């Protein structure tokens with residue numbers, strides 16, 4: 001009886017939420033174990049997800065020993081149980097920005113791969129996993145700074161996945177990869193399509209794309225959109241001033257590049273952020289002419305900011321420290337969606353609060369706001385940008401979306417927008433035979449970014465005019 005009334009209560013709770021995950025075959029979230037104190041499993045909006053992935057397990061120097069020491073080892077079984085109770089597939093993500101140091105060496109030889117594969121199989125069996133996500137940042141491209149790396153990373157990654165897939169234990173497990181916005185680097189273009197035969201999907205991480213981690217060189221750069229749906233407004237701009245006003249990828253460029261490289265649309269899940277980035281921009285630089293804060297239409301398009309002067313973002317943002325490579329990082333300047341609401345910049349429904357200068361950037365289909373009390377411009381995502389991303393996913397026949405991270409949007413405001421987005425045919429991408437050959441030979445921008453510069457415009461005046469038009473015509 002008790003369980004029946006609990007079920008009824010649970011049904012009511014589910015009915016009270018608006019959108020559920022049924023419009024996508026993959027409505028995915030990464031659950032960051034270390035945020036559990038703020039995001040208990042009981043608070044998770046399970047009905048809005050089809051799959052959820054626990055972050056992170058980390059490869060160690062020994063390919064036989066993938067470690068859960070960095071996250072909460074005791075929480076993982078509870079996570080899997082809670083997911084299964086809610087009919088959500090439970091996954092484990094291996095790697096991450098700070099956890100990819102030993103991927104290359106773990107997969108660097110046939111015997112290391114065999115050890116790694118049995119270690120993955122051990123995790124699948126021990127924790128009853130339905131999904132394993134490989135978040136290698138990045139095969140063949142340096143990420144953090146001291147990762148092991150090899151020119152054979154892409155083919156070794158493929159060989160490992162083939163070996164894993166061949167095991168009866170992993171045959172029915174969903175295997176996925178979080179990727180950069182450009183395809184895996186390889187000299188043999190026939191390798192990339194083969195990933196589609198062993199992976200259920202790839203999730204290009206379309207976020208952190210404003211952020212050039214080579215901070216300080218040049219010191220002054222442009223505050224670009226963090227998660228642009230499209231960056232063609234500025235992607236084809238030559239970086240005439242050397243301040244980084246150039247595309248670093250977008251949802252559109254990512255889908256074009258991966259589809260051109262041979263990954264079917266149905267095997268692409270769009271990586272979307274529940275957070276934004278802030279840039280220290282003083283009021284005179286943030287606003288065109290000397291307009292008042294109240295006139296949001298006058299925010300300067302992509303103003304310059306000092307890459308060495310970041311202010312700490314929300315309470316989940318780090319104040320800085322030394323990473324495993326021994327490199328010092330200052331604050332990230334990260335603002336989660338919930339924190340923008342808590343700080344009073346946004347209303348609970350995601351609209352800008354009264355008096356907060358807000359601008360919808362039509363180029364990228366993402367908003368900016370100016371936090372005058374902190375002197376920071378913030379590029380973030382709101383329900384409108386999530387609806388645009390959902391429309392894009394549907395227009396392009398992608399499998400769905402994956403949000404970093406579940407805890408960023410605890411009330412499901414962004415989720416509801418992406419879950420219930422109608423399709424929009426004008427957002428369909430048609431990669432042409434002339435699509436640029438994907439290349440990922442340049443060091444990464446952020447966790448989802450690899451430099452992808454395009455040539456094109458020769459008139460910087462035209463570019464500036466275009467930018468101004470994009471910025472103000474909305």
Ligand SMILES: *[C@@H]1O[C@H](CO)[C@@H](O)[C@H](O)[C@H]1NC(C)=O
Nearest residue numbers: 061062063104105108109112
């Ligand atoms: C294989 O793993 C060992 C550590 O167990 C490591 O020392 C070695 O470099 C790896 N091999 C390759 C080719 O990366």
Ligand SMILES: *[C@@H]1O[C@H](CO)[C@@H](O)[C@H](O)[C@H]1NC(C)=O
Nearest residue numbers: 124167168169170171172173
């Ligand atoms: C995998 O799925 C197939 C087909 O549904 C089934 O016959 C097989 O027993 C499954 N294997 C495992 C290990 O669950």
Ligand SMILES: *[C@@H]1O[C@H](CO)[C@@H](O)[C@H](O)[C@H]1NC(C)=O
Nearest residue numbers: 155187188189190191192194
């Ligand atoms: C490229 O990879 C394919 C598939 O693995 C292989 O059949 C082919 O021989 C490779 N080509 C070269 C030039 O290595």
Ligand SMILES: *[C@@H]1O[C@H](CO)[C@@H](O)[C@H](O)[C@H]1NC(C)=O
Nearest residue numbers: 281282283284285304305306
């Ligand atoms: C505001 O920032 C701009 C651009 O970084 C800089 O040139 C200017 O000196 C700053 N103004 C003040 C008052 O700090």
Ligand SMILES: *[C@@H]1O[C@H](CO)[C@@H](O)[C@H](O)[C@H]1NC(C)=O
Nearest residue numbers: 291292294295296297298472
């Ligand atoms: C804001 O700026 C626009 C463009 O210059 C102007 O048309 C509008 O009247 C201004 N609004 C306010 C409230 O100052």
Ligand SMILES: *[C@@H]1O[C@H](CO)[C@@H](O)[C@H](O)[C@H]1NC(C)=O
Nearest residue numbers: 347348349350351352383384
């Ligand atoms: C958000 O809430 C405010 C205040 O209730 C309302 O004025 C605004 O229209 C809402 N925004 C949207 C997009 O519904």
Ligand SMILES: *[C@@H]1O[C@H](CO)[C@@H](O)[C@H](O)[C@H]1NC(C)=O
Nearest residue numbers: 280281282306309374375376
């Ligand atoms: C850093 O940015 C803040 C906020 O925009 C500003 O107040 C401060 O003067 C800047 N510091 C330096 C050294 O530029």
Ligand SMILES: *[C@@H]1O[C@H](CO)[C@@H](O)[C@H](O)[C@H]1NC(C)=O
Nearest residue numbers: 019020022023419420421422
């Ligand atoms: C699916 O999308 C449609 C818009 O095309 C929306 O009306 C509907 O509510 C969505 N379904 C769910 C379960 O969110």
Ligand SMILES: *[C@@H]1O[C@H](CO)[C@@H](O)[C@H](O)[C@H]1NC(C)=O
Nearest residue numbers: 365388391423424425426427
């Ligand atoms: C569809 O996308 C186009 C291109 O971004 C946009 O202009 C239009 O407003 C969108 N339509 C709807 C109904 O959202």
Ligand SMILES: *[C@@H]1O[C@H](CO)[C@@H](O)[C@H](O)[C@H]1NC(C)=O
Nearest residue numbers: 212214217218444445450451
């Ligand atoms: C970051 O800045 C460095 C130094 O200017 C530049 O070489 C690199 O291409 C930039 N990266 C991206 C992703 O824009």
